[in-house]
Amino acid sequence: MIPAAFEYYRPKDMAEVLSILEEHGDDARVIAGGHSLIPMMKLRMADVPHLIDLQDVGGMSEIEIGADSIKIGALVTQSDIIDNAALAEVAPILREAALQIADPQVRYMGTLGGNVANGDPGNDMPGLMQCLDASFTVVGQDGERVIPARDFYEAAYVTAREDGEVLTAVTIPRPMGGYAYEKQKRKIGDYATAAAAVQIVNDGGKCVSAAIAMTNLSDTPVFSKAAGDALVGTSVDDAALKAAVAAMLGDIHPTEDNRGPVAFKNHVAGVILRRAIARAWSRA
Amino acid sequence: MSKKKHVTLKVNGKTEEFLAEPRELLIYTLRERLNITGPHIGCETSHCGACTVTINGKSVKSCTMFAVQAEGAEITTIEGIGGPDNLHPLQEAFKEHHGLQCGYCTPGMITRAAKLLEEIPNPTEAEIRFGMAGNLCRCTGYQNIVKSIQAAAAQMTAAKEAAE
Numbered sequence: 001m002i003p004a005a006f007e008y009y010r011p012k013d014m015a016e017v018l019s020i021l022e023e024h025g026d027d028a029r030v031i032a033g034g035h036s037l038i039p040m041m042k043l044r045m046a047d048v049p050h051l052i053d054l055q056d057v058g059g060m061s062e063i064e065i066g067a068d069s070i071k072i073g074a075l076v077t078q079s080d081i082i083d084n085a086a087l088a089e090v091a092p093i094l095r096e097a098a099l100q101i102a103d104p105q106v107r108y109m110g111t112l113g114g115n116v117a118n119g120d121p122g123n124d125m126p127g128l129m130q131c132l133d134a135s136f137t138v139v140g141q142d143g144e145r146v147i148p149a150r151d152f153y154e155a156a157y158v159t160a161r162e163d164g165e166v167l168t169a170v171t172i173p174r175p176m177g178g179y180a181y182e183k184q185k186r187k188i189g190d191y192a193t194a195a196a197a198v199q200i201v202n203d204g205g206k207c208v209s210a211a212i213a214m215t216n217l218s219d220t221p222v223f224s225k226a227a228g229d230a231l232v233g234t235s236v237d238d239a240a241l242k243a244a245v246a247a248m249l250g251d252i253h254p255t256e257d258n259r260g261p262v263a264f265k266n267h268v269a270g271v272i273l274r275r276a277i278a279r280a281w282s283r284a
Numbered sequence: 285m286s287k288k289k290h291v292t293l294k295v296n297g298k299t300e301e302f303l304a305e306p307r308e309l310l311i312y313t314l315r316e317r318l319n320i321t322g323p324h325i326g327c328e329t330s331h332c333g334a335c336t337v338t339i340n341g342k343s344v345k346s347c348t349m350f351a352v353q354a355e356g357a358e359i360t361t362i363e364g365i366g367g368p369d370n371l372h373p374l375q376e377a378f379k380e381h382h383g384l385q386c387g388y389c390t391p392g393m394i395t396r397a398a399k400l401l402e403e404i405p406n407p408t409e410a411e412i413r414f415g416m417a418g419n420l421c422r423c424t425g426y427q428n429i430v431k432s433i434q435a436a437a438a439q440m441t442a443a444k445e446a447a448e
Binding site: 001002003004005006007008010031034035038039041042043051053055079102103104105106108109188189 | 286287289305306307309328329330331333336342343344345348349350352353355396400414415416417418
């Protein structure tokens, strides 16, 4: 499988990246690890006449842990996330999720920025970032802007990032309480049949806050505020779990594909969310 | 026709320079341009791991990287790990423990396993299975691959201890 011919650029700074993007509009795409884009180019599902490699552009490979928030550069790989002990200490859900993405070879190359910017509903990090209320920094000719993850995804592969912009960093408020990333997949390396990200706070046996997001169950990740709200004020007992699952099912819109019919996906989504809430609560 | 790019790679210790179209995938560079045919083309869709090589210390599926992206990189293929006259302990162990049947996946398996043992010198069975999850074998059912890697790990650890 050989992709269509393209021009290749390897600029040394962001100004040059932006000027190539401006010149070629949506004929140009940036590439980081390439493990979403290259397979699409090989299958000729993505046509990229101008490919801009970001690997020599500095300043996007750092993980900075601040008092209130964590900033992760767009070129940080899944394996960087897994190997960063300080990050696993303050936001263990990131490591738990990253370990469930693809396989070792893909995790060495695949980046957080690519995973969230691509807009593939099968990617795991977008839902997780919505759960954590992260925001994405994008830079364009008019400077930087920050877009909340919960407002970023419009449809499959359609996001709030403009063609002339590059996603450079992800900023996450330091998560509180218990956490779980639970994913059902057919085999290692597969996208989720259903996945759930849960972050939950326990105060004296009562849930005081809960954030829930689901992956690969709609054409975008789904932050289900209703599902989280169903847990708040409860002791996360069986009735609360049932209410949260019912609320979540009202927010997702799965479609039939090779991972199963709609009824099956709804069933799996419910099972996965139950497991995720139970595990997160046990850690809260 | 897009503009060709000048590419310099260090493959198994040897510097290689050539002009390549940007769309040339690294696996084709290795196999067809450089005649390094250890890395195999299996699925060509980033799943099977038969094309695994080590690039700047990372296990990479060379069907999912353009040669131009690897500009300046150091690459190790199975040929750089060991050969008929100087088998690597992993190659010995795969032979000894029947870690292969048809052998098609084996170069990728061993290249990946070598990197895994660098990171985790004495992996548990679970660590081996998790660390080798990007390499598919359609013959062995993996049992003997796991055994081979365990045996190589033990042998390499013993050799290291003896040397110290």
